[in-house]
Amino acid sequence: MRIGIVNxxxxxxxxxxxxxxxxxxxxxxxMAHSGAEALERCxxxxxxxILMDMMMPVMDxxxxxxxxxxxxxxxxxxxxxxxxxxxxxxxxxxGYGALDAVDTPLLGDGALRERAGALLAKIATIGRLxxxxxQRRDVADPGNRAAARGSHARLVAIGASxxxxxxxxxxxxxxxxxxxxxxxxxxxxxxxFAVGMASWLNQSTALAVRVxxxxxxxxxxxxxxxATNDHLAMKTPDRVxxxxxxxDYAYRPSVDVFFHSAxxxxxxxxxxxLLTGMGRDGALGLKALRDRGHxxxxxxxxxxxxxxxxxxxxxxxxxxxxxxAGDIGARLLEVTRKG
Numbered sequence: 001m002r003i004g005i006v007n008x009x010x011x012x013x014x015x016x017x018x019x020x021x022x023x024x025x026x027x028x029x030x031m032a033h034s035g036a037e038a039l040e041r042c043x044x045x046x047x048x049x050i051l052m053d054m055m056m057p058v059m060d061x062x063x064x065x066x067x068x069x070x071x072x073x074x075x076x077x078x079x080x081x082x083x084x085x086x087x088x089x090x091x092x093x094x095g096y097g098a099l100d101a102v103d104t105p106l107l108g109d110g111a112l113r114e115r116a117g118a119l120l121a122k123i124a125t126i127g128r129l130x131x132x133x134x135q136r137r138d139v140a141d142p143g144n145r146a147a148a149r150g151s152h153a154r155l156v157a158i159g160a161s162x163x164x165x166x167x168x169x170x171x172x173x174x175x176x177x178x179x180x181x182x183x184x185x186x187x188x189x190x191x192x193f194a195v196g197m198a199s200w201l202n203q204s205t206a207l208a209v210r211v212x213x214x215x216x217x218x219x220x221x222x223x224x225x226x227a228t229n230d231h232l233a234m235k236t237p238d239r240v241x242x243x244x245x246x247x248d249y250a251y252r253p254s255v256d257v258f259f260h261s262a263x264x265x266x267x268x269x270x271x272x273x274l275l276t277g278m279g280r281d282g283a284l285g286l287k288a289l290r291d292r293g294h295x296x297x298x299x300x301x302x303x304x305x306x307x308x309x310x311x312x313x314x315x316x317x318x319x320x321x322x323x324x325a326g327d328i329g330a331r332l333l334e335v336t337r338k339g
Contacts, residue, residue: 001127004047005031006038006064007079008056012104016051016079019105019116020123035059039067046072048130049123052098054080054089062093069097069305075126075278079104079119087196095166097305099126099278100190128250129279153238153268154181154336155218159255159285161188161277163305165197167325168275172205172223174329179207181271181336182218184240186226186258188251188277194227201225214241226253233261251281255309259285263292271335272296273328274319277309287318295335296320297328 003020005028007013013031020026029047032038035056042050050068054061065076078093078101080086090101105116113120160168164187175183189197194211201209201223211227217238218224226232230242231253246257255274259282262270272289274282276299290296298310298319303326313319323331 001026001049001123001130002029002047003027003123004029004038004041004045004050006033006035006050006056006061007031007053008033009053012053015105016119019112019119020051022113022116023120023123025127026123035061035064035067038064039071042068042072042074046074049075049077049126051079052076052093054078054086054093060089062089062096065093065098066096073097073306075099075130077102077122077126083190083193084196087193088200090193091165091197091200094189095163095169095305097163097276099129099162100188101193102190125250153266154220154271155262155266155268156181156183156271156273156332156336157259157262157289158183158185158273158275159187159259159277159282159309160185160275161251161255161279161281161306161309163276164188165200166305167299167303169201169204170325171273171275171329171332172201172207172209175205175207175333177206177221179333179336180220181332182220183207183223184212184218184226184232184258184262185223186232186253186255186282188253188255188281189226191228194225198225198227212240216240226258228253231257233257234265235261237265237267249281250279255282256285260288263288263294270294271332273298273332274310274313275299275325276304276306278306279308280312282309283312283316283318286313287316290318290320297331298322299328300324 030041076098209223212224229252235241298313301307303324
């Protein structure tokens with residue numbers, strides 16, 4: 001994979017170069033020491049992946065990410081000193097299309113590969129998405145149709161990836177405190193900053209947002225956010241929990257896994273929503289929901305930071321409606337109140 005590095009500290013940039021080239025399949029095609037330089041280099045030679053610093057003078061990583069995703073879009077992994085302490089700009093950058101974030105490996109003694117383990121794992125995961133060589137495991141509904149949809153409880157199931165935080169904030173901003181449905185969100189986000197994302201989203205909505213715990217019950221007025229590197233799923237008709245399988249998915253948690261489990265077990269109406277993101281995760285699950293008679297929405301291309309997941313859903317007829325991010329909240333309010 002061809003990788004660009006953006007970091008204003010030469011020592012850190014060289015460290016990242018050493019880490020990247022530990023894998024002979026990776027090549028560092030350029031290094032930039034400012035946001036402006038990154039824009040110029042990316043325009044001349046767009047790599048497969050950019051390792052993006054957050055805290056840079058003049059043009060920070062958020063603005064650099066925004067401009068790159070407009071002019072020369074490519075996969076971006078945020079590499080910053082501490083994801084936890086810079087959570088707000090991290091989520092803003094993800095809102096513009098960055099795929100994920102990881103702490104910069106610490107300088108010091110010990111094996112470099114061990115200190116860089118988290119970063120190397122992120123690069124490998126994004127590499128599978130970029131090359132599209134990962135084996136896609138079909139997690140379609142295994143045929144359990146026994147659960148009756150006899151109650152009137154409603155569930156809004158939302159999946160998102162790159163660009164998702166901003167789209168989610170926009171969507172949730174339009175929902176009132178008395179929104180008449182439970183909401184569960186599966187955003188491709190590492191467990192180390194899921195709590196920070198829940199807190200960040202709480203600033204955008206009248207609803208309560210928190211991470212989903214094992215055996216949680218989705219209820220109206222509450223937004224549950226997937227919060228571990230395992231998959232969030234309905235384990236019973238009214239309880240969620242975490243499962244390890246399928247183990248071969250490039251992203252954990254998987255939107256498809258949750259959509260299929262909701263389709264199989266939730267006894268009321270489900271509204272499936274698939275937002276911006278890279279890849280195809282969620283498309284098959286959204287199709288399963290529509291085939292079961294549930295209402296489904298995909299975000300449109302114009303407002304998607306990365307038009308991958310919703311495009312895949314639209315291409316297989318999984319979405320009843322394709323809507324701009326700014327219209328989805330109002331539509332959810334309309335359909336959940338009308339039934």
